[in-house]
Amino acid sequence: MTMASRMPEPYGQGGGANLADILERVLDKGIVIAGDIRINLLDIELLTIKLRLIVASVDKAKEMGIDWWEDDPALSSGARRKELARENAELRERLARLEELTEPEELAEPEELAEPEELEPARARQKPRRDAPREARGNARKESP
């Protein structure tokens, strides 16, 4: 009968509970009693333990190739910059292609030129890129002296 067998065994964890759950209870909960050997698990020690654990598990995750947060623009400013740079390169290439088509022979097909929707956002999106290096240079000047 499942009823009888379920209680004594840990539920749905196959005998080994999740480490985070164990640490949460063993480190944070339970009775606090000052032993003769006293470690203050209540404040600073616990905080450092937690910080180190987070750092350790982030490193571990990276080793296993789980690094989506580095490429997610919503989470990483580096990824956002990378995305902008890529988009810019693409747009510049397209612009160059368009210019090539227009300059040498004015007879280029009209459809290819008449695409204001394509060009306007392209210019708009280039703006932040031109601003970014200026800002960076400004910071560098402030820091260097």
Add this chain to the structure above:
Amino acid sequence: MNGLRYVYAVCRPLGAPLQTALSGVAGDPPRLLAHHGLIAVVSHVPERDFAEEPLRRRLEDLDWLTETARAHQQVIDALTAVTTPLPLRLATVFRDDSGVRVMMEEREQDFLRTLDRLDGRVEWGVKVYVEPEAREPEPAAARPVSGRDYLRQRRTLARAQEDTWQRAEEFAARLHATLSARAEDARLHPPQNSALSEASGQNVLNAAYLVPRAQSEEFVEIVDRTKGEEPGIRVELTGPWAAYSFVDMTEEVGAGGPGEDA
């Protein structure tokens, strides 16, 4: 070598023996140290790891901490199968047996009171997660064809995420109310950091419920029924644990009446 004493839990004398092959922290099997009407579950640990200075360093060693925490929990688990233990926090260490006895004598009334309150109860952990799928539509969506289109896509995505959060919050609040009504006591813990827990999704509810053993079956079924109720939301149940989240005795410490130390 004599070593130090590591204390796992305090309980009333056991009605049944502990499982025989049980190994504790540092590989030493736990023993029962009786004092008055209580027992402390202790084992011997080496000074080289558990004296004050090395212990501080050891606690920051992830592998060591993992091993020690699992060993500690294993002993508490074994105790939970035969009695209602009061679990102590990790790394409560005394110089010798007499140190443990002194502690037990000083806290005797607290222990007895708390043991009475928790007798026959176990703790169940319930967590609610928002599944990570909510994030995935972004790369899958068609490439924006214009700036306006790009902004529209971002807005749609942001709205979808807000909706999911709102739904998850309502779901968690409802679940907590249902379960609290079925439990003797409940505690809300801070949501677990996903970098720490390595669980997928974002933890929005992390609660513990104190439930009599006799009613645990029913409690588990209620939780099971909510699983899969809402798309994109995951419910996780852990336990039965010793009543870790409900042994808080700090308010009773030092509040003792006169003549306590006579």
